[in-house]
Amino acid sequence: MPIAARSSSKSAPIWCACARAFPGGRLSSHRSIGPAAVSPEQAQQSPLGAFVAVVGPSGAGKDTLIRLAARHFARDDGFHFARRVVTRKADPEAEDHAEIDEAEFERRQDARDFALSWRAHGLGYGLDRSLLSRVSHGQTVIANISRRQIGDAAAVFPRLAVAHVVVAEPLLVERIVRRGRESREAAVERARREAPLELPRAVWRVAEIDNSGPVEQGLGRFLEFLEACQPKV
Ligand SMILES: Nc1ncnc2c1ncn2[C@@H]1O[C@H](COP(=O)(O)OP(=O)(O)O)[C@@H](O)[C@H]1O
Numbered sequence: 322m323p324i325a326a327r328s329s330s331k332s333a334p335i336w337c338a339c340a341r342a343f344p345g346g347r348l349s350s351h352r353s354i355g356p357a358a359v360s361p362e363q364a365q366q367s368p369l370g371a372f373v374a375v376v377g378p379s380g381a382g383k384d385t386l387i388r389l390a391a392r393h394f395a396r397d398d399g400f401h402f403a404r405r406v407v408t409r410k411a412d413p414e415a416e417d418h419a420e421i422d423e424a425e426f427e428r429r430q431d432a433r434d435f436a437l438s439w440r441a442h443g444l445g446y447g448l449d450r451s452l453l454s455r456v457s458h459g460q461t462v463i464a465n466i467s468r469r470q471i472g473d474a475a476a477v478f479p480r481l482a483v484a485h486v487v488v489a490e491p492l493l494v495e496r497i498v499r500r501g502r503e504s505r506e507a508a509v510e511r512a513r514r515e516a517p518l519e520l521p522r523a524v525w526r527v528a529e530i531d532n533s534g535p536v537e538q539g540l541g542r543f544l545e546f547l548e549a550c551q552p553k554v
């Protein structure tokens with residue numbers, strides 16, 4: 322599949338440094354919460370990598386964009402695409418995650434093996450601690466996480482960027498059904514799951530990636546954002 326259909330609007334980058342994004346503006350629907358772990362200015366100066374949280378409703382295209390971006394940046398050591406641990410049967414067609422059972426998930430949570438872990442849709446999800454050291458060595462780490470985990474991610478990763486993938490709502494259920502992992506009933510349930518996007522003040526960069534159109538369009542915007550999330554150190 323041809324990949325890099327770049328956004329044509331070079332003069333108007335799709336990402337915003339958070340300090341400029343609040344209040345008001347195109348991201349005014351996002352609420353800023355909690356104390357800042359690291360100010361945007363500090364994060365800008367710190368010789369660290371970054372963590373890019375890819376969030377959005379089920380079916381928006383998070384895993385698709387991540388998979389295509391991973392292919393695009395396959396030879397670029399500056400980027401690392403995290404492999405999640407999930408208590409769901411492995412399915413490389415959908416997402417290349419590591420499958421574990423409930424008992425092992427709990428054991429790893431208790432052992433503090435995860436940098437981040439959460440529950441949703443009756444499943445457990447985790448991101449390995451080793452990602453912390455990748456970030457501290459300057460890599461940009463990308464992962465699909467829950468919208469409800471952004472606050473925790475900001476506490477764990479000093480330089481946090483958020484890519485919010487959205488699509489026109491009627492498309493969500495159809496895309497989830499076409500993916501073939503859930504029944505239509507479960508797809509409706511998934512698409513209905515509400516999770517307000519609450520952004521901590523410390524968020525370094527944020528972008529809304531509209532994936533309602535052809536995937537090349539959404540991918541172009543996502544790649545542009547990821548490039549903007551490479552710390553210049
Ligand atoms: N721009 C797009 N146009 C059409 N179908 C898409 C697009 N992006 C993703 N899809 C399809 O939609 C389904 C859901 O995508 P997926 O990446 O699994 O979403 P998410 O990870 O956000 O739940 C998949 O079958 C995928 O192939």
Ligand SMILES: O=P(O)(O)OC[C@H]1O[C@H](OP(=O)(O)OP(=O)(O)O)[C@H](O)[C@@H]1O
Pocket residue numbers: 376377378379380383384416441442446465466467468469511514515516
């Ligand atoms: O709190 P939310 O923002 O609603 O997200 C809940 C969970 O659903 C997604 O994973 P999953 O792979 O199960 O679903 P998806 O790929 O269909 O989004 C997402 O990565 C979270 O782990």
